[in-house]
Amino acid sequence: MRRAALIAIPYAWLLALFLIPFAVVFKISLSDIALAIPPYTPTAKDGIWTMLSQLDFENYVFLSEDDLYWKAYLSSLQIAFISTVLTLMVGYPMAYAMARAPEAWRPTLLMLVILPFWTSFLIRVYAWVGILSNEGFLNQFLLWIGVIHEPLTILNTPTAVYIGIVYTYLPFMILPIYSALDRLDGSLIEAAEDLGCSRLKAFWLITVPLSKNGIIAGSFLVFIPALGEFVIPSLLGGSGTLMIGKVLFEEFFSNRDWPVASAVAVILLLILVVPLVLFQQNQQRQTEAGA
Amino acid sequence: MAETVFAPWDDANEKPLIRFRNVTKRFGDFVAIDDLTLDIYEREFFALLGPSGCGKTTMMRMLAGFEDPTEGAIELAGQNIAGVPANKRAVNMMFQSYALFPHLTIWDNIAFGLRRESSDKVAIAERVDEMLKLTRLEKFARRKPHQISGGQRQRVALARSLAKAPKLLLLDEPLGALDAKLREATQFELMDIQEKTGTTFVIVTHDQEEAMTVASRVAVMDEGRVMQVATPTVIYEAPNSAYVADFIGDVTLIEGVARARSTPATGPATSAEEPAPAAQTVRTPQPNALGLWLHDKVLAPVIGARKDIVRQLPPPSATEAEPAPNAPVEVPSGGVEIDWADGQPPLISVDGDPALDGKRVKLALRPEKVAISKSKPQAVNVLQGKVIDIAYLGNLSTYHVELANGTMIKAQTANTRRVARRDITWEDNVWVSWSGTAGVVLDT
Amino acid sequence: MNRLSPFNVVSLTLGFVFLYIPMLILVVYSFNASKLVTVWAGFSTQWYGELLRNEAFLDAAWVTLRVAVISSTIATVLGTMAAYVLVRGGRFFGRTLFSGMIYAPLVMPEVITGLSLLLLFIGIGLDRGVLTIVLAHTTFSMCFVSVVVSSRLVTFDRSLEEAALDLGASAFDAFRLVTLPIIAPAVISGWLLAFTLSLDDLVIASFTAGPSATTLPMKIWSSVRLGVSPEINALSTILIGLVTIGVVAASLATKRAAVQAARDEQAAARAA
Structure with a gap:
């Protein structure tokens, strides 16, 4: 009995507040915009049958016809993918160096990685506005050392978005890779070298495959949220950067077109299903391996 | 009792x-x-x-x-x-x-x-x-x-x-x-x-x-x-x-075919009334010496004498005592003989079950029940071989002896004297022997 | 131990410079006398004074704090239950769906979570306000709690629970008297994580908060959209300072406990 209650309570909560809302989103994506409260029609007040009969895929047709949405999805995928690769390139050497650092330093290094993770996401993105703007610290610094003579335009470009994503998601990449590398038995590398591998070859043949789960987990932890990112493109990307999270937010709050915003969300969710399932399987495998 | x-x-x-x-x-x-x-x-x-x-x-x-x-x-x-x-x-x-x-x-x-x-x-x-x-x-x-x-x-x-x-x-x-x-x-x-x-x-x-x-x-x-x-x-x-x-413990297993011996075993081999002779020390390695000492000296005053009757064997027969060299051996009747190799005498086990007659069996021999010597002893079972390995364990030494047909037999001796017996060493030709009751015949 | 190679030293140094320079600049310029955030005009704490006089910010901070405390507490209870079910529940109907619902919110873009919850609340006619933010925050942060707690439970020596049962404890007593005290550090970190996630959240709160409730991130957002402002720098510095103190204190406490445990163990070994 107790076991049933233990399972039922969190289960019911997640069903009600995580899964069922998606059904609601789907239903509204099939509705039409209306000047009413709530701003869509039909609603359940019209009766179930009337409501069902008036649902259609008009909004999806609209999305497919307006190339703004296509471009937003594609550019989100591109930005999320490139930023994930960049984060991996920055994060892996850091995680590797942390795992190889003297044992006494490791807790401190780990804390230094985790600390930004606990500080406000919004504030960390905001910090870059002052750095990347035309008269910002980066341009001032580069002008001062004489590398450039004209300020670079970085803020309000995709570059700024890459920097923002790498910066804010870096801890998510470092931590799983570090924990995989930390578990790695140092004598494996020594064994590989003893058997005639060069250092680089041993790294490539032993270290990388054994940290694979960390790399996968870290990449999904960056890629999936980055795909729907809203704050970073809004603050750093300006009007020139098209990302689907921003489009959705504006469709909802500025245009108040809830049905179209819902349709945008449904398609984003469909794009996310594959990486989500892969991520969940990776997590479950690790949990079970740990047990 | x-x-x-x-x-x-x-x-x-x-x-x-x-x-x-x-x-x-x-x-x-x-x-x-x-x-x-x-x-x-x-x-x-x-x-x-x-x-x-x-x-x-x-x-x-x-x-x-x-x-x-x-x-x-x-x-x-x-x-x-x-x-x-x-x-x-x-x-x-x-x-x-x-x-x-x-x-x-x-x-x-x-x-x-x-x-x-x-x-x-x-x-x-x-x-x-x-x-x-x-x-x-x-x-x-x-x-x-x-x-x-x-x-x-x-x-x-x-x-x-x-x-x-x-x-x-x-x-x-x-x-x-x-x-x-x-x-x-x-x-x-x-x-x-x-x-x-x-x-x-x-x-x-x-x-x-x-x-x-x-x-x-x-x-x-x-x-x-x-x-x-x-x-x-x-x-x-x-x-x-x-x-x-x-x-359980160390054992040599010799495989062969059993043959019932003419008359059932009688006499001393099954007698359970005789007091245990000195050979007892070789036969019961459990509990070990330190354990017995601890029990007798430390625990006995508190909890009373050790109830080792529980673990006591039926006392061994006289024939099981270490065979005196050169004394004529009287082979008790009964039990089984095991044909185990061409051209070799059968191995005798006087308490083997005659019902195993004609079956493939294994003779299980504990190393401490196998004697080793340089000259041919008088015993029920005597075989010749060569020392391949010696494991010195302090209180005991175990010899691995290879017989002519490649069978390996382990023999153990207690190192009762401080200066080790050095007369047997690697590659020596030796005799291994055991009594008619030392082995156990097991159905395979 | 082995010394770090130059490559490792360089990647660590550059990495940490990258992570900390932006925050350092924020902190330094929060003490700038000038309204122009990129020009240094002398030391001043005037922005802190202005921040403390700003009623709107203080109100928002109060709402945020209430939401964070309530939602992280509920999330800790639910998340711990969920972790227990995941690690110890064995097989039950819909287990894969359950674990999917635990892991998906960790990475789900906030715009989707926010939108879907808002539409649900409107659909069932729930007035938006503090309650809806609490429900929304509880939902996603319970998943983080459950991941933290389940990673501890996985390494938990199950024979401790069996020993409790063997000695006559009911399943609930075994959890209350044995499991919970031992996994308490993980439960507390789960709570802290849920708390900071709730403090931080902008997007989900923007969707689920009604006109009656504005959280601090929403307030910050509406002012940073207009560009960099020294008041926000001051606010950021306060938040960064609080978090730093908290994290450093927590890790020092953990370290001290570890040192004490090691000392005890040595003493025990010597005594043996």
Whole structure:
């Protein structure tokens, strides 16, 4: 009995507040915009049958016809993918160096990685506005050392978005890779070298495959949220950067077109299903391996 | 003398405390316990012995209530305990990892079980103090488990599981985490406590020496089945299968075909009345010398004389004593002869079962019952070979002797003199010999 | 131990410079006398004074704090239950769906979570306000709690629970008296994580908060959209300072406990 209650309570909560809302989103994506409260029609007040009969895929047709949405999805995928690769390139050497650092330093290094993770996401993105703007610290610094003579335009470009994503998601990449590398038995590398591998070859043949789960987990932890990112493109990307999270937010709050915003969300969710399932399987495998 | 022997398993009127009745346990396709029937009696110190994965831990967990049998019934004092949850059973367990609660003091760990069933603070305190005293832990009552040594942790685990005075105490590899010296001392402590409290102990172990030392009876297990249940002496001296003979102690197995000898064995070979001659020391390596000394000098004044009658053998026959060289040998009649190699004399075992006539059998020989010499001795079984390896163990030396057809025989001698016998060395041609009763003939 | 190669030293140094320079600049310029955030005009604490006089910010901070405390507490209870079910529940109907619902919110873009919850609340006619933010925050942060707690439970020596049962404790007592005290550090970190996630959240709160409730991140957002402002720098510095103190204190406490445990163990080994 107790076991049933233990399972039922969190289960019911997640069903009600995580899964069922998606059904609601789907239903509204099939509705039409209306000047009413709530701003869509039909609603359940019209009766179930009337409501069902008036649902259609008009909004999806609209999305497919307006190339703004296509471009937003594609550019989100591109930005999320490139930023994930960049984060991996920055994060892996850091995680590797942390795992190889003297044992006494490791807790401190780990804390230094985790600390930004606990500080406000919004504030960390905001910090870059002052750095990347035309008269910002980066341009001032580069002008001062004489590398450039004209300020670079970085803020309000995709570059700024890459920097923002790498910066804010870096801890998510470092931590799983570090924990995989930390578990790695140092004598494996020594064994590989003893058997005639060069250092680089041993790294490539032993270290990388054994940290694979960390790399996968870290990449999904960056890629999936980055795909729907809203704050970073809004603050750093300006009007020139098209990302689907921003489009959705504006469709909802500025245009108040809830049905179209819902349709945008449904398609984003469909794009996310594959990486989500892969991520969940990776997590479950690790949990079970740990047990 | 016979009435002092503790042997309820031989008494038909005795009711077993635990009864496994055709118990089978499956995990998916894997059969952990295979149609097992077994009785364990009150006040027994019963050992489940076997390699890892043989099902001994599963049996223990079924007794504790963490697993239920797939088929069959387990009875505790005549009642089927299937379906009774672990926290309602009068059975307590001492875990292999000890499972001491790290956030509670030693005192609170021991009181944990008592508090679950009673709120009488005074009675609980009395009982905890009693357990602390029994396990000599009074000084450490206020410490946490990580603040005491491994041996002390082991005693806390024992005290905690005994505090509720269970009908049955289960011990899962209780000494596995201790080093060799401490383990030996603790074995006797365990036996002492078992005797004092009168609790039935069931111990799971993969260490045969431990099982032989502490247990009144041993069940040797393999792949979910009990191969033999008997006293340590019988297990060692009269194993019922090659598996048991091989698992317990060191053994040489020689395969051949049995042939019944003309007349049944009579006379001294089966006489059980004679007092044990000096050869006894060679025959019973369990419990070991240090253990016996400890018991006699340290424990005997407190708990009385060692009841080693339980583990005593039927005294050996005169023929089994080390054959005097060059004295003519009288071969008793009866038993079987084993043809084991072309051109070699058959091996004689006077207590082999004549019913094995014509069958393929194995002759199991304990190394300490095989003598080794440079000149040909007078004995029932004498073979010639070459020394391949010598293992010097301090108190004993084991010689690996290869016979002409490649068969390897182990012979052991006690190093009773300080200066080692150097007359036998590698590559020497030697004679190995043993008496007509030294070997056990096993059906293959 | 082995010394770090130059490559490792360089990647660590550059990495940490990258992580900390932006925050350092924020902190330094929060003490700038000038309204122009990129020009240093002398030391001043005037922005802190102005921040403390700004009623709107203080109100928002109060709402945020209430939401964070309530939602992280509920999330800790639910998340711990969920972790227990995941690690110890064995097989039950819909287990894969359950674990999917635990892991998906960790990475789900906030715009989707926010939008879907808002539409649900409107659909069932729930007035938006503090309650709806609490429900929303509880839902996603319970998943983080459950991941933290389940990673501890996985390494939990199960024989401790069995020992408790064996000694006569009921399943609930075994959890209350043995499991919970031992996994308490993980439960507390889960709570802290849920708390900071709730403090931080902008997007989900923007969707689920009604006109009656504005959280601090929403307030910050509406002012940073207009560009960098020294007041926000001051606010950021306060938040960064609080978090730093908290994290450093927590890790020092953990370290001290570890050192004490090691010392105890040595003493025990000597005594043996």
